Amino acid sequence: MGAEDHRSQAAQTQRTVRVAVVTVSDTRTPETDRSGQLIRDLVERAGHQVVGYRIVPDEPDAVEAALAAFTGTAQLVLFNGGTGISRRDRTYDVLSRRLEKVLPGFGELFRMLSYQEIGAAAMLSRATAGTCQGSVVVSMPGSPHAVRLAMEKLILPEIQHLAWELAR
DSSP states (O other), rough: OOHHHHHHHHHHHHHHEEEEEEEOOOOTTTTTTTTHHHHHHHHHHTOOOEEEEEEEEEEEEHHHHHHHHHHHTTSSEEEESSOSTTTTTOOOHHHHHSSSOHHHHHHHHHHHHHHHHHHGGGGGGHHHHHHHHEEEEEEEOSHHHHHHIIIIIHHHHHHHHHHHHOOO
């Protein structure tokens, strides 16, 4: 079976995917979280279900708690924020220790697509993805532009396929 066959089969068996959204930020609130809202809107417009949403500070314990709260319940757990290299950016560090199977292609493709839009600054992103305790976990930068890029070009085109592969 090729990728198209997998996507077709996935669409038949994984019509609605359960998604949790976690915004990692020291400053965002539900009213100012444009990236988290964008993710939720795109997921729902694509016909999937948002089963959880949180904003957590960029603290390892808070990121870890959000991951633990949603893995196993949500098929996909989508983190945004905390992927850079500043002192406060720790999402990648927490998640990378917990990922059971890393999907290096996500980060590679995200940075390639980002490079086409913003140039060499794309190398500062530590976007990553993998599996953890029965869920696919994706971590992307927190800017609305980066979120839209990741969602529209990478995550949504494969969302059913990701959930289907995880359950096989």
